[in-house]
């Protein structure tokens with residue numbers, strides 16, 4: 242279970258998250274929607290442990306541990322995964338070597354020996370099927386020269402490899418055509434399980450037709466201002482965010 | 492022939508009394524400090540050299556006296572007092588240690604990280620090794636095999652005596668004595684180094700490495716290497732090692748000359764990891780090296796270097812592309828950390844028609860260090876259709892480190908094509924965070940990113956060497972991001 246309580250965070254002196262509360266139980270899928278600049282990616286970065294973001298208050302409990310006390314590597318190894326809105330390129334580092342380092346990092350945390358080459362390749366093969374990741378992409382440098390859609394698929398492939406307890410998908414749908422959207426969503430759905438939860442950040446209700454959330458929240462100006470079920474997403478699609486903003490100020 | 496006697500091989504392997512053949516005459520094992528004609532005569536006499544060699548040295552000394560130490564590199568260091576150095580010391584046995592326990596723990600930690608085997612750690616740190624039959628047989632079969640093919644691979648001292656015709660023909664033809672201050676000094680006082688000759692049409696079946704010349708691997712302060720690849724031959728040569736090397740001599744001024752005759756190919760790989768000194772650079776080695784190769788018709792010389800050590804590095808492995816259709820390549824990774832300074836690069840001199848050169852330089856600066864690339868691409872009027880491609884990238888690990896690029900291009904033939912690309916970037920926070928988020932720790936993240944950055948160069952190294960060099964890069968940059 243992830244429990245965020247009155248979380249406040251700032252970046253470069255600007256306060257972005259202003260007292261955010263959210264509880265996600267194992268097995269649940271939560272969607273966060275909200276206007277540009279409302280702090281969705283900031284929330285993702287703060288949870289993942291990016292150091293530029295300063296915690297000004299509040300707490301985050303992750304399966305009984307205070308993750309704000311952990312560094313980014315420890316959080317990842319504890320089972321937190323972030324599919325980035327803008328995955329970076331790492332020239333000269335093959336995707337497969339990169340994943341091997343990641344998988345072995347997690348295994349080390351679990352007290353296991355590094356994975357055997359054969360087992361690793363087997364795993365790569367199986368997991369790339371999930372998102373139909375082209376074999377060639379596995380040997381190319383991490384995200385280098387990947388199309389927007391390929392980068393997003395690669396994120397989901399990595400998620401499948403690492404089998405996190407909790408995954409944040411930050412606008413994984415942006416830049417995907419309809420086929421890619423379907424493939425990526427099916428990959429995510431295949432990974433849904435009672436032990437795993439998701440936080441899906443999106444602008445569009447479209448994604449939520451594929452990945453059906455248990456809850457939908459609206460983030461405005463660093464706070465969750467409304468929560469509901471997937472009907473809320475449809476309403477937002479129809480009416481935009483302004484009516485909610487007006488509601489708040491009223 | 493150099494390596495025929497079995498006894499001799501065993502003697503070399505066990506390192507008991509192989510002392511370059513002048514043990515008995517030596518009274519004191521160290522010459523008084525200073526450089527004079529008298530000292531040069533002493534060096535030559537101790538080494539039992541022929542008259543021509545003595546004359547060559549004396550001439551070099553006369554030339555050196557008329558020269559000044561260069562001031563143009565982007566380096567700041569206290570100029571050595573050349574009269575305070577002793578130019579001759581009998582090759583000493585390294586102080587023998589009884590077990591690895593006696594080795595500096597810091598050094599051991601590094602060797603462990605590099606994945607150097609226990610046996611090899613002992614050898615490198617001067618621990619007495621039991622008589623290991625296995626290593627004798629390896630060395631023996633290695634030497635037998637080379638001898639069978641007519642390949643000569645021996646110390647320079649030995650070559651001067653055993654192969655004077657080859658040495659006289661080539662020594663100083665690629666790096667003339669008066670080339671620069673340090674090459675003149677080296678010519679006057681060099682004490683030893685390697686000599687290698689590959690006969691016509693022979694493809695050397697293994698990487699030649701100073702490693703195999705076991706007892707001689709403790710290199711000198713003024714090393715002299717000459718490598719001649721006769722027509723149509725091929726050789727890959729490895730110099731240096733990844734283990735940190737210490738030396739009580741602060742100044743190193745080596746000269747390496749490569750001769751690639753028609754259609755020959757020489758691949759020369761270096762890993763340089765001399766002691767860089769403490770965080771302030773104190774006590775580190777000054778490494779002033781002149782390396783150059785000459786390419787005849789359709790031949791190829793490829794320099795690959797991984798430079799991580801030394802307090803000050805001054806080094807420009809170069810190619811003179813004399814023959815038509817010849818090819819020169821330079822691949823370099825230079826890492827500087829703390830107070831280290833490096834001014835390194837290459838010169839590609841195009842004389843022949845259709846000559847091609849490639850320069851890939853990757854500088855990595857950490858701490859407060861300064862890393863300069865200095866390169867010259869010179870297309871002479873005779874070099875019709877010459878081509879050069881240069882790429883010089885700099886990666887900064889901190890805000891207090893510096894990267895500088897000095898690419899000089901001189902084109903005197905209008906048909907030439909010269910392309911230059913340069914980039915400078917700071918190691919990406921985004922890249923590091925991406926790795927961390929996948930559960931990779933910070934140290935490994937930097938290692939992955941830096942090795943990825945240097946990959947084009949590391950790929951040029953022979954396999955086993957490349958693996959060690961990768962680890963070396965990571966170790967050199969430990970805790971360096973800021």
Ligand SMILES: Nc1ncnc2c1ncn2[C@@H]1O[C@H](COP(=O)(O)OP(=O)(O)O)[C@@H](O)[C@H]1O
Nearest residue numbers: 252253257276277278279280281282283284293
């Ligand atoms: N690294 C940063 N430096 C400065 N400002 C930032 C940084 N990251 C985010 N911000 C600011 O924080 C606010 C929220 O951004 P973000 O979390 O990316 O919003 P969203 O993902 O909801 O579009 C924006 O005003 C953005 O400009």
Ligand SMILES: [Mg+2]
Nearest residue numbers: 281282326412
């Ligand atoms: Mg965003």
